[in-house]
Amino acid sequence: MxxxxxxxxxxxxxxxxxxxxxxxxxxxxxxxxxxxxxxxxxxxxxxxxxxxxxxxxxYFDNKDALLHALIHEGMMKLYADLDATAHQYSDAPVRRLEALCNAFIEFGLANPEYYEIMFQLRPERMKRYPAEKYRQARQNLEFFSAALTQGADAGVFEVEDPRVSTSTIWASLHGTVSLLLAERVDVRIERETFIDTAVRQTIRSYTPSGQPAPSG
Amino acid sequence: MxxxxxxxxxxxxxxxxxxxxxxxxxxxxxxxxxxxxxxxxxxxxxxxxxxxxxxxxxYFDNKDALLHALIHEGMMKLYADLDATAHQYSDAPVRRLEALCNAFIEFGLANPEYYEIMFQLRPERMKRYPAEKYRQARQNLEFFSAALTQGADAGVFEVEDPRVSTSTIWASLHGTVSLLLAERVDVRIERETFIDTAVRQTIRSYTPSGQPAPSG
DNA sequence: ATGCAGTGATTAACGGCGTTCATCAACAAT
DNA sequence: ATTGTTGATGAACGCCGTTAATCACTGCAT
Structure with missing residues (x-):
């Protein structure tokens, strides 16, 4: 017409x-x-x-399908960030884990909208998310897992079950990003301080001495 | 008509x-x-x-106002849970902190819908949330803060800034609950194991020896 | 008794949303 | 010349939050 x-x-x-x-x-x-x-x-x-x-x-079955495509983009971007970080400290597990934690948090703060659809969407909205992409998304955790196990082999980390530890680290990071994005952290606390403390404590809970290991 | x-x-x-x-x-x-x-x-x-x-x-200005009333209800319920828990271990900071962490997580898992509106709502939705209730909501963190400082005074906790530490603990707990509610934890990991590890590691990062203190 | 203001409820409507359906124009192949 | 396919459309359905106008009823002052 x-x-x-x-x-x-x-x-x-x-x-x-x-x-x-x-x-x-x-x-x-x-x-x-x-x-x-x-x-x-x-x-x-x-x-x-x-x-x-x-x-x-x-071109898209529905809004969720379109959203899934965007989520996939975000996951790939996060993967690129973590990959670059991991390569930077390929021979120092502790420093690498620390850098990975910081990279994850920075990704969340730099891409809040991506972070929301990637990690803060309710399960109902994710029900149709294809399992094949789920696996790809979980690859991002492999960086953390690898750093943990390599650190454990080198004796600088004390890890019972790498799988569980990876998840708890992820929980800490996700909580940190979520609180920051939702602006629910006490305003009297400096953002840098909060992040540094969160990362330090997270890693500290896996070092035998309770103190940060020197170099790796 | x-x-x-x-x-x-x-x-x-x-x-x-x-x-x-x-x-x-x-x-x-x-x-x-x-x-x-x-x-x-x-x-x-x-x-x-x-x-x-x-x-x-x-009776309500808009949907947000109604939601705020529900959030208030949830905050009070959480407060009651934490209060009961705190009284149960009034003379053992470490055990108390551990119990508080578990109570928070249990609250989230037992009341997922409340948890969502209380802690997982986007900032935009919370913009109109009255500041007076915000303060009341933050009272829930006082339980954790108190356990931390008392533990530090007793020498069983190593705490630099209680305010920051309280926030990082909260971040860990929030992350743990969020991942569980979103069903994003590796299915091969038992829920109990995940929670116990998360809580243990969280507390462990504040004990000087890196090991859990005996009784309090 | 009559008129009036206030209260608590209603319907209609606006503009927004995701999605489905029937249709249509243009083109390719027979 | 007819058919089928492809890529696009407008209308419509049933949701949503919210606003405006209206109505029935109450109690009260005149």
Whole structure:
């Protein structure tokens, strides 16, 4: 009818040429990061790219599927961060674990909207999340697990069950990020101090002496 | 018109007599606990109590205000739990802190819907939350703070800044509860084991020897 | 008794949401 | 020339929170 012809856009960028799926995803990411998860709606995405809302359903089964794609992006970004950090301290498990903890927290604080959909979404919303991606997401924990076991082998860490310890470390980090993002930490506490203490105490609970080991 | 006369209900219970505000709150709590926060809507509450949705606005400014009332309830319930726990170990700081940690986690697992609105709501939703209640909510942390400082005075805890330490403990506990509620803990790990380890490691990071102190 | 203000409730409506359905235009293949 | 496919659309359904206008009823002052 009076719809704009989308086949050959007059825009010279060519960004919306062919694969609309990419454009939708880019816009969704942009909207998520700019306005937060609360303001991420199918209709707003559609408005932004000047398509009808129903068009999105040609490329994504539903809103959750679109969200899963964004979560996947976030997981890959986190993976890249942790991977770079791990390589930086490849031969010092303690320092590496410390750096990994800091990297995780920094990721959360730098990408709050990503963090929310990645780790703070209620289980119901995640029910449809494909198990294959679940496994990929869990790979991020492998960095911590590896540092723990290598440290244990080197005698600088005291670890009963690496799997359990990895989870408890993750719990600490997740709690730290969550409290910071929700602005629920006592305002009289400096953010840096809080983070440093949290990381130090987390690692301290795995060093036999209770004191931080010298170098690795 | 065809509306039911609400002034004199035929129901002999008298529960909906007079203060509708109470009834709304009770129904909201019931709906929250039964169906979760996702399914808590003004219209559903209204349907449940056979009133129009707009009637709720005669007693609550908006949905957030209603939510704040529920949050307050949850905070008081948590306070009661922690208070009872603290009194049980009034003369043993270490044991008390351990019991407090377990009590907090148990509260979260036993009241997941309350926990969600109390601690997992995004900042935007909490913007209107009255500061006076914020302070009351923070009182729950005092139990942990007290155990820490008393333990430090007795020489069984090594605490630099009690305020910071309290926050990091809270972070650990919050992370632990969040991961469990979101079902994101490795399924091969037993829940009990995970909780015990998390609590033990949390406390361990504040004991000078790195080992749990004997009795208090 | 009549009029009036206040109270507690209602319906209608607005604009938002995710999603489904029927339809339509353009194109490719027969 | 007819068919089928593909990519897009508008209308509609049933939700949602919230606002505005309205109504019935009460108690009270005149």
């Amino acid at each position: 009076n719809a704009v012809n989308h086949c050959m856009s007059a825009s010279p960028t060519g960004s919306s040429n062919g694969d609309l799926r990419r454009t939708i995803l880019d816009t969704a990411r942009h909207l998520l990061v700019q306005k937060g998860y609360q303001n991420l709606s199918m209709r707003k995405i559609a408005r932004e790219i000047d398509y009808s809302a129903t068009s999105i359903y040609l | 065809n509306a039911v006369n609400h002034c004199m209900s035929a129901s002999p219970t008298g529960s909906s007599n007079g203060d509708l505000r109470r009834t709304i709150l009770d129904t909201a709590r019931h709906l929250l606990v039964q169906k979760g926060y996702q399914n808590l809507s003004m219209r559903k509450i209204a349907r449940e109590i056979d009133y129009s949705a707009t009637s709720i606005y005669l």
